[in-house]
Amino acid sequence: MSVIEFSGVTHAYGEREVLRGIDLVLTEHRIGIVGANGSGKSTLARMVNGLVKPDRGTVSVDGLDVARNGREVRRQVGFVFTNPDSQIVMPTVAEDVAFTLRRRGLSKADVAARVADALERFGLAAHADHPAHRLSGGQKQLLALAAVLVAEPSLVVADEPTTLLDARNARRISELLDALPQQVIVVTHQLELLEGFDRVVVIEAGEVVADGSPDTALGIYRSLIA
């Protein structure tokens, strides 16, 4: 598993400070991050692959400073966004999955084989040549996940991946994330998504207020929102 280290991380959007001196070392297989809207949890997750850079402090993945080595880090960190529509770039399903591999220097045959494999795994093979924007919300999130995992990242960060989905599709995405051999960081409001996780970090007003097993951390979170 990768070692993700936040050291004295502070970040503000204009005058509003969203993260305050975060110190964390994440090494577990499945890690959940929970917190209220605006608590800073999504900013924290985005820092793992350099989408947001800290104002102060450092974020590193396996010793690589994300701010300085963003490209190298992003090759091993896949990111799943809340809204899959924002993540889909190409017009058809297969083309969008292949887009991730565009700059990997693979042969066309290799790309085709890996895309076919990813689509099969996520139940999208029958939709390979269909327009991506005509998929259902659940299928779009599956496509987003397939497009991330086709690059075989060692770490997957998912920022509220089930927020826009109905219960059935949310469960499907949750099961898929659960079954991944890769290290997974999930930012979520849906606490049932974190069942069986190894560690849960609770963020409140830009600070870590609880950190530990799901039972302990979520107990503290529930008391905060009660």
Next chain:
Amino acid sequence: MIGLYVPGRSLVHRAPAVVKLGMLAAAVVTITLLREPWQLAVAAAAIAALFAVARVPPRAAARQIVPVLWLLAVAVPVQAFFGGWTAAVMMGGRVAASVALAALFTLTTQVSAVLDACVTLLAPFRRWVDADRVGLVLALTIRCVPLTADIVREVLEARRARGAQGSIMALAVPVIVRSLQSADELGDALIARGFDD
């Protein structure tokens, strides 16, 4: 090109996009130079044969070609009035044949293949033009059409629900704001997917 591709394994589908683009350009130039109706009839037969080889469903082909026929329904009589029926038929035939060929290209070529073709065609200009980036811009332009259409549809529905049907501001402001947000999110997604230069 959004959602128009008809999957298939025909010779027309499998031909490289660069070759198809070159042949399309050459064919359109040739059609423009035709002078006799019988020559146009031969060209029309050849195009029909290509559609048959590609096994494009007639309905998909018609969706591409019929809108142009409506335009010709107006243009051909006007041309006939000023230049005679032969000239009018030749003009209408040339336009319809060229549109049919372009439709065949669209229906049998994936966007990614068109992008690869652009990159190949721009390769000699690599020193001045980043062909990969041009391809990416084309892909994003195509992708943004349904994305923007969705935003406009949702805003129109919201406007109707709030009883502000007549207000241009109630349409323009949220569409612009949401389009900018989507562009921002798409930018983040591109960075996350390795297009960070």
